[in-house]
Amino acid sequence: MILLASLTKGAAILFVGGVVPRLTDARKELRRTQIADAAxxxxxxxGLERTSIADISAESGLSTGSIYSHYRNKADLVRAAACEVLAKRADVLREYAALDAPPDPDELLARLTAAIDPAEARVGVQTWGEATTDPDIRDIVVDTTDRMRAMLHDCVTAWLIKVKHHEPAPARERAAPIAHRVMALYQAELLYAALRTPTEETAS
Amino acid sequence: MILLASLTKGAAILFVGGVVPRLTDARKELRRTQIADAAxxxxxxxGLERTSIADISAESGLSTGSIYSHYRNKADLVRAAACEVLAKRADVLREYAALDAPPDPDELLARLTAAIDPAEARVGVQTWGEATTDPDIRDIVVDTTDRMRAMLHDCVTAWLIKVKHHEPAPARERAAPIAHRVMALYQAELLYAALRTPTEETAS
DNA sequence: GTCTATACGATGATAGAC
DNA sequence: GTCTATCATCGTATAGAC
Known part of the structure; x- marks a missing residue:
């Protein structure tokens, strides 16, 4: 780790004025995710708005000045955090979509529901609320949702073809409304998970 | 209207030190809803947090001092607004539940979806986000959701009995999961409506 | 790059006249 | 009950040393 760090610095010096200093960028990205995770x-x-930069500073162990050297402002940090949470949820889905023995829709929903992390569900729902007024967040949420629905579509199509022995063309068509429903039910489960879970008291 | 107002004041004077001055209370409640509507x-x-008391003051035409004479603080006002919005959505549902020709679940969902007001949907979703961290709001959301699900349960039960000619006892049992699904799909539609609708730009 | 200290603005809430 | 004017607090963002 320490060796890697020194190598990184060396590489950065070597590449000054040259091409992309990859390793330095990677470390910078690591710091960014460290901050985003704390956020x-x-x-x-x-909640999104009741969290101050000072809170994130305390949680991450970094100073406020350091945070602002990695993110332009708080909105930028909120965007990054929203991306991270939503993308992570999409990854869980991608895993099932690539399965060679596709689960039926009910089973698919059950697995997705079981994989919900309450803490991330809370931030996800907060993101929805923010998306109603912030265009940037809105785009992130809509895009991620569309991508997830598309993956569900692939997953259901694969199930129709491999298990129910439909022809590919009609399978894709019939999968669309099913994917829409699974997505809707999943989002509802996400909401329930976010509200059901006891939100631990803050130390304010 | 003006006559009613003067009557109100008269009644208030007559009842000073006596029993409940009903009409005055009614007027006070009217002001409260006037403020809550503006909110x-x-x-x-x-959004909930980006709205200042000054904003609500401008929107309602009342001063900040006047607002604070009707609501203890901003959190109290947010609670009132959340109650109002959620209750209004529940009322739409109650209407269909009382129908003597109960619609089938798909039709029920379609009607509920068609009745969604985008502006209220946005506040509803914002309320969800707030509920993830504010216990008071959380209770309001959970209670309202439970009540709505119960009404859906009644509605679906009535449909199973009157249209599908089930016996009452098994009908209630079979209606439960159906009501759960309709509720979930409705909440998803609410989210879509809140995100789909272009949020008009603020005059800041 | 990271820290400490601070400037500046915004906002929740109150005081006191009418 | 409603207003205007004001206070005090908090939080974002920056400056400058190391």
Whole structure:
């Protein structure tokens, strides 16, 4: 780790004025996710707006100045956190979509529901609320939702073809409304998970 | 209207030190809803937290001092607004539940979806987000959701009995999962409506 | 890059006249 | 009950040392 860090610095010096200093970028990205992760934990406890930069500073162990050297402003950080949470949920789905023995829709929904992390569900729902007024967040949410629905579509289509022995063309067509419903039911489960779970008290 | 107002004041004077001055209470409640309505419009545009008391003051035409004489603080006002919006959505449902020709679940969902007001949907979704961290709001959301699900349960039960000619006892049992699904799909539609609709730009 | 200290603005809430 | 004017607090963002 320490060796890697020193190598990184060396590489950065070597590449000054040259092409992309990859390793330095990778480390910078690592810091960014470290901050974003801390932000997500704060958001999960106190919500998007009730979390101050000072809170994230305390949670991440970094100073406010350091945070602002990685993110332009708070909105930028909120966007990054929203991306992270939503993308993580999409990844869970991608896993099932690539399965060679596709589960039926009910089973698919059950697995997705079982994989919900309450803390991330809270931030996800907070993101929905923010999306109603912030165009940037809105785009992130809509895009992620569309991508997830598309993956569900692929998953259901594969199930129709491989298990129910439909022809590919009609299978894709019939899969669309089913994917829409599974997505809707999943979102509802996400909401329930976010509300059901006891939100641990903040130390304010 | 003016006559009613003067009558109200007279009644209040007559009942000073006596029993409940009903009409005065009614007028006070009217002011409260007037403020709450203005708050809902502001929330719909700018969100729960980005709306200042000054915004609500401008929207309602009342001063900040006047607002604080009707609501203890902003959190109290947010609670009132949340109650109002959620209750209004429940009322739409109650209407269909009382119908003597109960619609089938798909039709029920379609009607509920068609009755969605985008502005209120936005505040509703914002309420969900707030509910993830604010226990008071959480209770309001959960209670309202439970009541709505119960009404859906009644509605579906009535449909099973009157249209599908089930016996009452098994009908109630079979209606439960159906009501759960309709509720979930409705909430998803509410989310879509809140995100789909272009949020008009604020005048900040 | 990271820290401490701070400036500046915004906002929730109150005081006191009418 | 309603207004205007004001206070005090909090939080974002920056400056400058190391």
């Amino acid at each position: 997500v934990r704060c958001f999960s406890r106190n | 809902v419009r502001c929330f719909s545009r700018n």
